[in-house]
Amino acid sequence: MRWRPLFFLVLGLICLGCFFVFKEYKIFIGKKFSAKTQIVSPTATDSITPTASPSATPTPKPLTFAEMNKLYGPCVSLPVLMYHHVELPENAATFKRTYLNVPPETFKKQMEYLNSKGYSSVTPFDLVNYFDNGVKLPSKPVMITFDDGYVDIGDLAFPIMRELGIKGTVFIPTGLMENIDYLTWAKIDDMKASGLINFGNHTWSHKNVGGTTSVVENEITIADTQLSDRGLNNPKIFAYPFGLETKQGIIILKKMGYQLAFTTVYGRTQCEKKRFDLPRIRIGNASLSSYGL
Numbered sequence: 001m002r003w004r005p006l007f008f009l010v011l012g013l014i015c016l017g018c019f020f021v022f023k024e025y026k027i028f029i030g031k032k033f034s035a036k037t038q039i040v041s042p043t044a045t046d047s048i049t050p051t052a053s054p055s056a057t058p059t060p061k062p063l064t065f066a067e068m069n070k071l072y073g074p075c076v077s078l079p080v081l082m083y084h085h086v087e088l089p090e091n092a093a094t095f096k097r098t099y100l101n102v103p104p105e106t107f108k109k110q111m112e113y114l115n116s117k118g119y120s121s122v123t124p125f126d127l128v129n130y131f132d133n134g135v136k137l138p139s140k141p142v143m144i145t146f147d148d149g150y151v152d153i154g155d156l157a158f159p160i161m162r163e164l165g166i167k168g169t170v171f172i173p174t175g176l177m178e179n180i181d182y183l184t185w186a187k188i189d190d191m192k193a194s195g196l197i198n199f200g201n202h203t204w205s206h207k208n209v210g211g212t213t214s215v216v217e218n219e220i221t222i223a224d225t226q227l228s229d230r231g232l233n234n235p236k237i238f239a240y241p242f243g244l245e246t247k248q249g250i251i252i253l254k255k256m257g258y259q260l261a262f263t264t265v266y267g268r269t270q271c272e273k274k275r276f277d278l279p280r281i282r283i284g285n286a287s288l289s290s291y292g293l
């Protein structure tokens with residue numbers, strides 16, 4: 001009578017074994033079946049799961065005006081044109097800076113084009129007033145800016161702007177003024193007195209704002225003092241040398257009461273929450289219509 005429990009134990013083990021074998025077989029069949037389905041039609045999970053392949057990543061779309069306005073507003077569509085030299089082509093060629101130059105003849109045509117298309121030139125003050133007080137800009141606003149304060153801006157661009165009544169802003173590395181090829185302070189005063197030209201901070205020696213805090217602070221502060229001493233610092237505005245925008249640069253500018261800072265990044269939507277990150281449009285020798293104006 002002792003063999004009975006042993007018999008049932010063995011029988012039980014055999015049944016358990018059979019159960020697992022059957023279960024494995026079912027999984028195997030299932031796998032085969034699902035593998036077949038995947039080949040025919042990929043499941044939704046396959047298409048959602050991100051892959052490491054860069055081709056699967058969609059190209060990011062630039063934000064629309066409405067999206068920018070919601071995130072960083074109030075925003076206004078204001079093309080800020082960026083120039084460096086406006087000098088005779090042969091002069092630009094001699095100094096190998098044709099890429100930075102728009103010849104005076106072309107510049108004049110571009111300014112005439114703005115007038116003929118009904119654009120109104122605005123100043124940085126107008127943009128600050130829009131950001132801070134909601135004062136609307138004219139219906140087709142445009143801002144003309146020149147970086148570096150080269151002598152030709154005073155000699156050749158300024159007379160064209162005065163003739164056509166167009167306002168502009170020159171960002172100057174103050175320590176370089178009075179050098180050969182740069183504006184003199186007398187000329188700067190003369191341009192300012194016309195009521196058409198504003199000036200802004202472009203550091204003292206045209207250093208980028210990526211250096212140590214003390215260097216960046218010095219560069220901005222000296223230029224700030226030199227502009228203020230000459231009554232040229234209202235409102236306080238800045239353009240990043242070499243287009244390099246940094247967090248510490250922004251901190252220093254804010255601390256010193258700056259209102260706007262311009263980059264060299266392409267764009268025309270100017271937003272209040274991005275007032276230290278304002279885009280511009282670099283202008284070359286083509287007609288302004290080719291820049292979307």
Ligand SMILES: [Zn+2]
Pocket residue numbers: 147148202206240241242
């Ligand atoms: Zn510059």
